[in-house]
Structures are given as structure tokens and as C-alpha cells.
Amino acid sequence: MSQGRPRGEEQPVTARGQLRVYLGAAPGVGKTYKMLDEGHRRRDRGTDVVVGYVECHGRKHTEALVAGLEVAPRKTVTYRGATFTEMDLDAVLARRPRVALVDELAHTNVPGSGNAKRWQDVQQLLDAGIDVITTLNIQHLESLNDVVAQITRVPQRETVPDEVVRRAEQIELVDMTPEALRRRLAHGNVYAPDKIDAALGNYFRVGNLTALRELALLWLADKVDDQLDRYRAEHHIDTTWETRERVVVALTGGPEGDTLIRRAARIADRSKGADLLAVHVARSDGLAGADPAHLARQRALVESLGGTYHQVVGTDIPAALLEFARGVNATQLVLGASRRGRLAQLFSPGVAVTTTAESGPIDVHLVTHEEVKRGRARITAAGGLAPIRRWAGFALAALGLPALTVGLTQVRGHLSLPSDILLYLAAVVAVALVGGLYPALIAAVAGFLLLNWYFTPPIHQWTIAERENILALAVFLLVAGGVSTVVDLAARRTRDAARARAEAETLSTLAGSVLRGTRPLPALLDRLRETFQLTGVTLLERREDIASGPDLQHDPAAWRLAAAVGDQPCLTPAQGDADVSVGDVCLVLRGHPLAAADRRVVEAFAAQAAVALRQERLAEQAAAVGPLAEVDRLRTALLSAVSHDLRTPLASAKAAVDGLRIPDVEFSDADRDELLATAGESLERLSRLVENLLDMSRLQAGVLAMAPQLTSLAEAIPLAVDDLADGGHGVRIRVPDDLPEVHADPALLERALANVLANALRYSPPDQPPLVTASEYAGQLEVRIIDHGPGVPAADWDRIFLPFQRLGDRDNATGVGLGLALSRGLIEAMGGTLTPETTPGGGLTMVISLPAAPPTDDGPDQATEPTILDHIDRIDGRRDGEQGARV
Numbered sequence: 001m002s003q004g005r006p007r008g009e010e011q012p013v014t015a016r017g018q019l020r021v022y023l024g025a026a027p028g029v030g031k032t033y034k035m036l037d038e039g040h041r042r043r044d045r046g047t048d049v050v051v052g053y054v055e056c057h058g059r060k061h062t063e064a065l066v067a068g069l070e071v072a073p074r075k076t077v078t079y080r081g082a083t084f085t086e087m088d089l090d091a092v093l094a095r096r097p098r099v100a101l102v103d104e105l106a107h108t109n110v111p112g113s114g115n116a117k118r119w120q121d122v123q124q125l126l127d128a129g130i131d132v133i134t135t136l137n138i139q140h141l142e143s144l145n146d147v148v149a150q151i152t153r154v155p156q157r158e159t160v161p162d163e164v165v166r167r168a169e170q171i172e173l174v175d176m177t178p179e180a181l182r183r184r185l186a187h188g189n190v191y192a193p194d195k196i197d198a199a200l201g202n203y204f205r206v207g208n209l210t211a212l213r214e215l216a217l218l219w220l221a222d223k224v225d226d227q228l229d230r231y232r233a234e235h236h237i238d239t240t241w242e243t244r245e246r247v248v249v250a251l252t253g254g255p256e257g258d259t260l261i262r263r264a265a266r267i268a269d270r271s272k273g274a275d276l277l278a279v280h281v282a283r284s285d286g287l288a289g290a291d292p293a294h295l296a297r298q299r300a301l302v303e304s305l306g307g308t309y310h311q312v313v314g315t316d317i318p319a320a321l322l323e324f325a326r327g328v329n330a331t332q333l334v335l336g337a338s339r340r341g342r343l344a345q346l347f348s349p350g351v352a353v354t355t356t357a358e359s360g361p362i363d364v365h366l367v368t369h370e371e372v373k374r375g376r377a378r379i380t381a382a383g384g385l386a387p388i389r390r391w392a393g394f395a396l397a398a399l400g401l402p403a404l405t406v407g408l409t410q411v412r413g414h415l416s417l418p419s420d421i422l423l424y425l426a427a428v429v430a431v432a433l434v435g436g437l438y439p440a441l442i443a444a445v446a447g448f449l450l451l452n453w454y455f456t457p458p459i460h461q462w463t464i465a466e467r468e469n470i471l472a473l474a475v476f477l478l479v480a481g482g483v484s485t486v487v488d489l490a491a492r493r494t495r496d497a498a499r500a501r502a503e504a505e506t507l508s509t510l511a512g513s514v515l516r517g518t519r520p521l522p523a524l525l526d527r528l529r530e531t532f533q534l535t536g537v538t539l540l541e542r543r544e545d546i547a548s549g550p551d552l553q554h555d556p557a558a559w560r561l562a563a564a565v566g567d568q569p570c571l572t573p574a575q576g577d578a579d580v581s582v583g584d585v586c587l588v589l590r591g592h593p594l595a596a597a598d599r600r601v602v603e604a605f606a607a608q609a610a611v612a613l614r615q616e617r618l619a620e621q622a623a624a625v626g627p628l629a630e631v632d633r634l635r636t637a638l639l640s641a642v643s644h645d646l647r648t649p650l651a652s653a654k655a656a657v658d659g660l661r662i663p664d665v666e667f668s669d670a671d672r673d674e675l676l677a678t679a680g681e682s683l684e685r686l687s688r689l690v691e692n693l694l695d696m697s698r699l700q701a702g703v704l705a706m707a708p709q710l711t712s713l714a715e716a717i718p719l720a721v722d723d724l725a726d727g728g729h730g731v732r733i734r735v736p737d738d739l740p741e742v743h744a745d746p747a748l749l750e751r752a753l754a755n756v757l758a759n760a761l762r763y764s765p766p767d768q769p770p771l772v773t774a775s776e777y778a779g780q781l782e783v784r785i786i787d788h789g790p791g792v793p794a795a796d797w798d799r800i801f802l803p804f805q806r807l808g809d810r811d812n813a814t815g816v817g818l819g820l821a822l823s824r825g826l827i828e829a830m831g832g833t834l835t836p837e838t839t840p841g842g843g844l845t846m847v848i849s850l851p852a853a854p855p856t857d858d859g860p861d862q863a864t865e866p867t868i869l870d871h872i873d874r875i876d877g878r879r880d881g882e883q884g885a886r887v
Helices: 031-044 060-066 089-095 118-127 142-152 162-166 178-186 193-201 206-234 257-270 292-304 317-327 342-347 351-358 370-374 387-410 417-435 437-454 467-516 520-531 550-554 596-644 647-660 669-701 713-722 746-763 819-829 868-886
Strands: 019-024 049-053 074-079 082-087 099-102 131-137 170-174 246-251 275-282 308-313 332-336 363-367 536-542 559-566 578-582 585-590 709-711 732-734 742-744 771-777 780-787 833-838 844-851
Touching: 019 031, 019 206, 031 049, 031 060, 031 099, 031 131, 031 170, 049 082, 049 089, 089 118, 099 118, 118 131, 142 206, 170 206, 178 193, 178 206, 246 257, 246 292, 246 317, 257 275, 257 292, 257 332, 257 363, 275 292, 275 317, 292 308, 292 596, 308 317, 317 351, 332 351, 351 363, 387 417, 387 437, 417 437, 417 467, 437 467, 520 536, 520 559, 520 596, 536 596, 559 585, 559 596, 578 596, 585 596, 647 669, 709 713, 709 746, 713 732, 713 746, 713 771, 713 780, 742 746, 742 844, 746 780, 746 819, 746 844, 819 833
Parallel strands: 019 131, 019 170, 049 099, 099 131, 246 275, 246 332, 275 308, 332 363, 732 771
Antiparallel strands: 074 082, 536 559, 536 585, 578 585, 709 742, 771 780, 780 844, 833 844
């Protein structure tokens, strides 16, 4: 094996080393094992490999792989009286191996080290030309830190910037199914035996592991997409690579968009889960053609179908559309058939034909729709200037041109004809700036005639003697007309841009007010009233039993008042100054007539109002039906329970008492005691059933009396076990004495624990009695009641908490099925939760979680490995406490 070059010698310029990352979905999946195995493989191939740092956490198989590899010595760092070991970066750089194995990329170095983070040490190794193989868990990526904390309820303080990992030349995912990882954990291959139960119940839940696994796969998929995009860009590849089906649907903002979206969604579904993307190309020149109401509805439709909505800006619509499709590596493009007539298509092929001709390998689907038959409506553009400005332009032309003519005739001998033309041209431009196109055109023609009559030889005749003068006057007329057109067009564009900006701001404000409001419908109507300065806005809903007809506008019986703001609400659409209908909903405006240019924005308001009204109706129906269904179900179940289960202990007690009352029978003392015991047990069972029924009714009515106080689980659990039949014989208890207390009602907590324990004891095998453990996790105290019985399928977990349900029972002597339902109700009333889990190896685990009282001392988390930050925090806390004591 080659030896490194001493650091004192001059080092040759070397290329940057390559980084390989083993990315794990969760702790314990085998990242360190894979890293060491790769080190052995490269060493056997003749590569100089050194272990810069490895942490085995007491795992025997991992420790066995370290043997046979050269391990760089660690350096010792002292921090506030405590001693830690860290990777000796200087020693590894001096050794200068070809490959360095560095475990735990997200590790935080002890204060006083050269770098604050280990990933910074790795960067120095890479800069020195040393290849590095490292490990990292998905929860330590900076971008996923808050997501993981929300899922697992364990904050991760050690993070690595995503960009550091994305720059790695190789990233390999080390994955394992949640069930396999939990089995590894249960067999002691990950943590010490005293941490297994807490780890299984806290961080290593099936749901947590599944979510972390999905995060890892999605993050790595994005990395692969980035690599593919970079490769295509570096090699100037513009063609589509069908590595993944992506269907892009083009939206014009017209009503046909709904048809196109649904067709594209069906194409994506047939392509086995292809991505669906909708795109709208907005004209960069400010020309408006899209209806915001249609686009808002179509965006919601796309997102409801699992797709994404995008908007791009471009003057050339086919080019912008194809640029977007190629940018997302689309494989199929869905367009609507052209609404243009045949005559128009002779002069311009249109967007669909042009896009199809230039699409290349992208498959283009032209979908017909109803709008093709109707054709495109002709749009008459309104003038860009206000009427008062046009009249001012005509007045300026009528007064200014004669005044200019009189002035020029006074100096006719001192100015040439080109100078006269330039002055008239300046007057025409002035008229165009004031009044727009039509006054300017009239001024240009009038100026042409005045120049011909007064200043072009022969004077005072409508003839022109010289050809140069004819050309000069013709150019004057053309330039004047062109300038007038440009000025008027600029005014139109300015007005269109201002209106578009106002519409965008209005819609943005609309969306914000609806999202922030607790009652979206009144907030939406009030925003509409303020925006258009109306005196009142009314939302009417057409009654279902009224057929549509011409008289609906004036018939109050045909409409139902849904919501109103402002002055007196309108009872029919005819009572308002304007109305906009969306399906069976009509938005009635009062205050002033609605301008045609404002109708598109009002239609967007109407569409949002219809959606908000539909949501309110659905919420009202759900709120009305839910309690009725629950009452009916409980009534039926209660009658069934009373008719079967309550009668059994009552019949047993009555039979025992009646037997004792028979005068002709002489009972021995033993027989008499047995009958009395039977009667007592039956009456006690009946008393418990009745008590459970009463408590369940109090819970549902919200009148259950509670007296919460600080309660110790270490004391409550043994008391609950003693309340079981035969004193809970065989139940194993493993509860630490130093657990913090909880805020709970001691009697109700003991009763809830007893019910869950009785259920576990009923289904546990005789040789495997239930096990009760307790631990603290993320501010919650969790009690785990573990049995190894037949278990319950995950699909039936919700059913076991329903009142009067005994899943799998065949007899009526085991109670009315209120035990678990009552226990969950009592626990939730005390601010906790009761949830089931599958016991590793078979069986069912019930997890009772209650908020812990504020702890007096922070200890290490039982579900995760202690980090250097934990040790530093404990040292700092102890030092602060000592200083406080001295003060």
C-alpha cells in the first residue's frame, strides 16, 4: 500500500476528488456497512483506502468490516472539561490516501476543531484531490429538515446543505422496507436492548419510516432529473428523451379548456401514471384573449386531476409553447382544434398547424370541441383614448391648422416648401398626441390640401407643377398617417396594460381575501363591492324545482337568497343594475351598470362565489347528517347490547338467588357460598357494564366530570393491574421510576389503563402475558401495552374503537364492547391519544400518549442516537447550573 507524501513537500496540482454518498432513508438501513464494504472492494482492487472516521454504534457486523482496513488515528478534543474524539483532518491530509471513508457527513464537530461541520472537512479532502465515500440520512438534508421534524416530531439540529450533496458525483440510496427495518431493530441489530421498545414506538413507527422512505426516493429522483437535464444541456440535446411520459395540455383561456384537460388526463392515465402539465401562453404584447374566470376554473380542474398549472409569456405562441414542452421534456402535447375559419387559415396556418409542423418527436393531439362549430367571436377593440381627448384633437386640428396657415403665409418668401411641410407635420403629430388616430388622419389630409393650395406652385390652384413637390407632399401624408397610427396604438397598449394590471391586482387581492377569511363567501362579495364601487352585491341561487325560462329574471319564487352585502339585497336578477350567471348561481350587482371591459373580472368573482357557496352547502349537509347517523348507529347498537349482554349477568344472578330461595332444597355451606359468589360476580359485572354505559353517554354529551392533576404513571399502572381479575396475574411491567408526571384524572386514567390491559390479557397466550412499558418522547409520555395474541388487521383498527363492537367475538359473555371505546374517550378527554400498532412478531400494541408535565431535567432522546450537540448541551447546562449556584 502506498504511503502519503509529507505535507512539508511541495504538492503537485491535483484534480478535485470525487464524492460518493450513501444516502439512507432512516438510521439502521446499513449505510456504514455499505461504505465499509465498498472500501474493502476498492482495497482488494489495489486502491489506497483509509478509514478517516467511522462510527459503529456497537453493531457487531459493522465492527467486523472495519477489520482489515487502515484506520486513521483520531484526535482528542477537550471542551469544558469533557473529552471527545474527532476525525484528525490533518492526519488524513498528511497520509493522502486515494480514497477516504468518512462516516456521518452531517456530524457537528466539537468547538475548537478546525471546521464547525464534518461536511466542511470533507470539502477540504476533496480539494486536496482525495476521493471521499461518506454516509448521510435523509433527515439531515437542510431542505427536508422541517418536513422530517413535522413527521417524526424529532427536530434534527445537524444538517447538510442540499447543494453539497447534489454536487456529489455518485449518490446511492440505501433502502429497506419499514417492516424489515423494524425486524432488524427488534433483533437487536441496530440499538441496545434497553432502547428497542422506545425506538419502535417513537421514531421507528411504520408511518414514519414509510414517509422517510418516500422523501428519500423523491429527493433522489429530483437529483436524477437534474443530472439528465445537465447532460442534455452539456451535449446540446434539444430532442425529447422519452425517459418519463409527460403530457402537456395548452390552454387558451377559452371554454374549450375543460374538454382538453379531461382528454389529456385520460391520455396520462393510459400512459401508466404520466405527469400532467397545463400551460397557458400569455401574450407579451399585452393583447388580452384569455378569460380569467375560465382559467381559474381550469387551474382548479387540473390540480384536482393531479396535474400542475403553468403560465409563460411570449409573443410567438407556437414557439413559446414548444419551448416550454421541450424544457419539461414532454412527450405528448394536447391542443384544441383551431376555431379560425377556412379563409383565415389561407393567410395564416394558425397555432395548431404551426405547432404540429415544428413539434419534432413530440406527439401532438388535436382535440375537437364545441367551440370549433361556433367559431371565434369577433372582437372589436375599444378606442385607446377617452372621448373627451378625441374631441380635443378635432378642436386642435380645426383651430391649429388655420392658425398655422395664416402665420406661414406672412413669411412665405422666407421659408422653403420643405420647412412648411415639417411645420405641418409637427402640427399633425401634436393632434395625434392629443386626440389619437382619427383627428390626426383628418389633420394630415387637411394639411396636405393646405400645403397644395397655399405653398405649392402654382399657388391657389389644386395642381402641382414640379414632381419633387408631389413626392414631398406624398411623403408628408404617409409620415403623418404612420405617426398618427403609432401614437394611437401606443395609447391603446397603455390602456390595455393598465387594465390588465388592475385586473391582476384585483384577482390577487380576491384570492388573498378568500384564503385569509374564515367566511370566504361574504369576504368575496364585499371585495367585489369595494373594487367596483357598488352599493350592494347579492348572490342568488336558483331553486332546484324551478325550470329555466324567460320569466326567471323577474320571478322571486325562482330564486333563493344565498348571501348579500351592502344595501337592500336583490330578490331577482332584474332588480339589479347588472347580473352574471354561473350555472344555477347568479351574481346581482347594484350601484351602476357594468362596463363590458369589467365583465371578465366579475365573471371570475362569480365563479369563485359559486365554488364558495358549494363548499358551504356541503359543510352544512355534513354537519347535519353526521350527528343523525351517529345517533342512529348508537341507538341500534345500544338496543342490541342491552338485549343480549346485559341480560346474561342478570339471568345468572337471578338464577343463583332463586335457587337459594327454594324451600325444598337443602344446600351445604359450600354450595350456598358458591351460589352467593355467582350472584355477586354477575351483579358486579352488571354494575361495571351499566357504569361503562353511563360514562360513555356522559363522554358523548360532554358532561363527564374530570379533576386533572399531576399523576405518576409509575404508580397508576400497578394500580390498574391490581384492578384486573386475579390481580392481573402474569402481566409484566417495565416502567422507569424517573418518568415525568402527566396532567390527568387519576381515577379515569387508572380505569382506561385497566380496560386496555383487560383486553390485552383476554387475547394473550398463557405463556406470553402482556408487557407494559413506558417512555418519554418529544414531550409526550407513552405507555405501550404489548400483547402477542392473534392481532388485528390494520384495516380493522378503527372498528375496534367503535362502541358495542367485539371484533372476532362469538359469545355475549365478554361485555358489550365498550372497553376500548371508553378508554379512547377517557384518554382523549385528558388531552391524549390511544392508537394501535402491530407488535413485531405478531400481536397488537396499544399506545397511550399523554402530554408530559414540564421536565425538571432534559435527558437524551431514547429514540435517536446521541449527537455531539447533546453532549455539549449537557456540559453547558451543567456549567450554567454550577455558575448559578455560585451566584
